[in-house]
Amino acid sequence: MPTAIAVTSPDLVLPPTDPQTPPAAVLPGPATRPLDAALADVQLLLERHGHVIVVCPASAPAATERRLHTVRSLLESDRIAIVRTALPPLGAAVLVRQLRQLSGCDFSPGVLASAARLLTHYVYAGAVLGSVAKLDRVPVGLTSHVKGWLPGAQFGVLAGPVPALVRIGSGGGPDTLTGPEFTTDLVLARGQLQTDWPTTALAPRWQVRAVQETALPESSPRWWGTPKLVEFAAHLADLPVLHQLVSSVRRETCHWCRMELIGDRCGFCAAPLSTAEPTAATAPTR
Template identity: 65%
Template sequence: MPTVIGVTAPDLILPPPDQHTPPAAVLQTPQGRTTRPLEASLSDMHALLEQHGYVIVLCPASLPASALHRLHTVRSVLESDRIALLDLDLPPLGLSLLALQLRQLSLCDFSPGVLASAARLLSHYIYAGAVLSSVTKLDRVPVSLKQHAKSWVPGSQFAVLANPKPQLIRLGSGGQGARLEPPPFATQLLFAKGQLQTEWVTSTLARSWHVQAIAEAPLPAESARWWATGKLIEFAAAIPDISVLYQLVSSVKREECHWCGLELIGDRCGFCSSPLPETENQSRPQGVLTTGHQRKAISP
């Protein structure tokens, strides 16, 4: 069985585009008033390891500390180096897309270590944001005092791009004239409606980004906490072609982790979080994108 991709809530699982994509595993953790015995969490993780060998869990940055602590406790108690806990600062809908991409790539010939470290690489190619009615409590992207003040104007709406590069604009009447920086490659657009009414995402944004297709998904429960408001429409654009994703990952030089021995790409092991030694990493620029030909690989 391929390496299993895990998420922390069932609403972070997107339906697969085909019958071959493996399902994701839901690692239920204690959140809010919900309690779940540690023994149950240990049993679930042990079963996944027995069936798949390796588990890669994508953890939202907005996940409560108690939930993240439970996952680390499970890994510690099981004393397993086959569990990767990846804390990624992607909005929930973008994280769902990343989980789907990794599920698709898990069927390819990538080792578990490469697949885990590929999450950081692929996250750079997911354009994730939202339309918000207010940015007064938003702390995920920089908000100027002027933009903060305009949040108090009735009817104000803001378009925010959180990844890969933060950007915030105020939408005018009907959202006309506002523009977020588009992806320089072909994408499909996914959106999820919260308690906000606007067609800006499916009309203005979709046209300016020249997306190949548009689809709607349910809004993840984690979105309101991540964006600090329930009055939003979340969106995310990503590369839909699995062959392009495969080429992107396979074009990066592979290294061996000096701590756990697994293969990796980039500058850090996804399983043990150990960075590459300075002697191996000194010729690399910061981040996981190391050569120009990787960007060419995804040009439309």
């Protein structure tokens, strides 16, 4: 069985790209699932899949992260990886689907968990917003820019890989965002803002091959600071391309937990890549 991919919210589960894409397990938070039931849920996943990778957005409630660490501690398992991501909700859902696709391949659990950081750099996640007054998760120096902007304006915002903001239709400068230099698919989720800018202006300039619409994640208005938005995420959608990307990175062995990894940090124990022997002073938080 492939490594299990789990999420902390059903918002993070997009429809599969093909029939072979494995599903994701949803682990509800402490407000809706008692601890003993949560333990049983994860134990069952471990028995069926051997290893579990849980994707938890950085914006998730602190109680949700505490629950995950509590479950891992009580199960005394080193086969549970907790992957945090700062991507906005739709971008995080795209990352989860990519991990689901790759989980059916020949990658070890350690490579799969550490691949999340690599894949994040290839997800162009943003939104069109009707207001940026409460946008505080994208460091684009808004204070010096919003003064003098009239009500009713629309803004294109990119959260990553490189944060950026433009005023759409301002006539005073570029009104597009710098996108990927490779062919992508675009996932689109509409909130309470009427605009076709992502499909009519952004998609052609970003070499978008196909556009898929989905429901707006429940957490998106809170993340972006307004319900007047259209969220989007351009990404690599083809499994062979994703497989080649991950395969091209040199594999290492974690000096702490001995899991295989790519990049500079273990996806399971969070230890940084090092050739030195671990000591009590340098041991990562488990």
